[in-house]
Amino acid sequence: MTTYDFDAIRPFLGADYTLMGNGDGLCFSNIKPAFDADEDSLAWISQTRKDRQDLFDGCLARMIICDGSILVSDATLLKKCIVVVDNPRLVFAKILNGLFMNDLGYCAEGTVHPTSIVSPDAKIHNTVTIGPFNIIGKCEIGEGTYIGSNNVIHDNVFI
Numbered sequence: 001m002t003t004y005d006f007d008a009i010r011p012f013l014g015a016d017y018t019l020m021g022n023g024d025g026l027c028f029s030n031i032k033p034a035f036d037a038d039e040d041s042l043a044w045i046s047q048t049r050k051d052r053q054d055l056f057d058g059c060l061a062r063m064i065i066c067d068g069s070i071l072v073s074d075a076t077l078l079k080k081c082i083v084v085v086d087n088p089r090l091v092f093a094k095i096l097n098g099l100f101m102n103d104l105g106y107c108a109e110g111t112v113h114p115t116s117i118v119s120p121d122a123k124i125h126n127t128v129t130i131g132p133f134n135i136i137g138k139c140e141i142g143e144g145t146y147i148g149s150n151n152v153i154h155d156n157v158f159i
Contacts, residue, residue, distance in 0.1 A: 002110045002126070003027040004099060006063070006081060009042070012094040016086060020072055023081035026062045031096060031114040037061035044092035045070065065092055119155075 006023040028042040034055040037043040043061035045052045047069065056070045063081045065088045072082055085091045100111050112118055113132040121138040130136065130147045137155040141147070145159055153159070 003029045003040075004042070006083075008099060009063075009083070009095050012098050013083065013085065013091060017091075018068070018084040020082040020084060021077040021080045023063075026081050028061070028063050030112065031092075031100070032061070034059040034061065034064070042095070044088045046089055047087070065095075113149075 005025075005027045006019070027040075029040045030038075030042070032038070032041040032043060034043040034045050035058070038060050039062055041061040042063045042065070043059050044065040045055050045059070045067075047067035049055065052066070053070060056064065056066060056072075062079065063083070065083045065085060067086065067088055068084050070082070070084075076082070083091075096114065100113065109129050110127050112124075112130040113134070115132045116130050116134040116136065118124070118130065118134075118136040119138045122136050123140040124130075124136075125141060125143040125145070127143050128141050128145045128147070131149040133150045134147055135152045136147075137153055137157070139153050139155060139157040139159070141153075141159045147153070
């Protein structure tokens with residue numbers, strides 16, 4: 001899987017952003033909603049959500065995009081990279097489009113579309129591209145494979 005660091009998202013932030021916390025060495029390989037994010041996720045929190053502080057406090061992602069209303073503890077700043085912007089949704093969409101979609105609107109090579117669900121036990125070569133709305137079980141997918149959209153690949157399948 002491809003990983004991205006803060007420098008990969010910097011071009012999509014524009015001029016008005018504030019970086020808080022420790023971005024050194026932190027990377028993400030997927031994009032997920034804050035409530036479903038893991039440590040390898042980039043997550044964002046909408047400035048319109050009433051529960052945005054609770055979402056932030058419970059989010060496992062080490063890179064989070066949010067607005068300035070979020071209160072961030074010193075302990076969080078030691079282990080996470082927080083990107084503060086005026087419009088987190090817009091910035092998140094720009095990052096998603098820039099990093100995960102090619103000119104035709106499909107996923108870039110070696111990426112998994114964020115709407116796809118992939119078993120943590122799946123063995124997937126780093127050149128595999130998985131498009132939107134797929135469910136991938138405990139399987140093995142070999143080099144250069146492209147999986148379009150709306151597929152189910154069950155356990156014990158080898159491609």
